[in-house]
Amino acid sequence: MGNSDRKPGLIKRLWKWWRTPSRLALGTLLLIGFVGGIVFWGGFNTGMEKANTEEFCISCHEMRNTVYQEYMDSVHYNNRSGVRATCPDCHVPHEFVPKMIRKLKASKELYGKFLALLTRRRNLKLIV
Template structure:
């Protein structure tokens, strides 16, 4: 062991140079990774793919696009986690979109997209149910909602949903996109609960 330490001390310039190079590489990798994550989380990036252009059109004019407060949600606010680890994992999983877009185009036309709309929506609803509508709660926090600004009906429904352990997506869906044909989240989750 002493010999090894003596060799390292003897070549301290080489070791120091290696450590500096490693540090520069790590910082560069971190900065470029952060840039890629930030760029791929912009609205412009999301709508740059052909299959999203007509899907984006139905979002325009919705409450998440324009509203009285001026607070605007973009694609990644609802579809991507905001924490670093889950964000990176979501980006890795999203690479499958490249396959379905360019290699085996299955949603590259409005007709193909419509044929798969229900399936895709139900996958998102299941994911949101499983994570307690986490991305919704990034903006809509219970502790920041003023019940006095809610209608009596909304207050009652929110209280009942809380008692029943429901999450946002079970009632609030098809807000930024057209509602697909078939069962909505309430039917989807009630059927799942009654399966053996």
């Protein structure tokens, strides 16, 4: 058995595949990219809309047990006109760029909350 029977390494095979010209037409690649972009944008937009609901806001137990109870007794929840103001109406910017900036800041807050939760659990295990 000589060295000629061995398959080339993974990196060499990937490099060969990458540098050979594509057999797909440019139009096919553009169509795949266009459809992929629509699917990505649809998923992204759906996620943003779900994150801008009152249910999402009160999914955190701190909100549900404190501020949400106060909100249900306020004029924002019950009023003569029947129009209900929800959390995102006032606490989330409506324009796209400011909304994305606020979402990034909120993710930092979630990271801090998650680390504090882990620290509390670790401390509780040490106490017990």
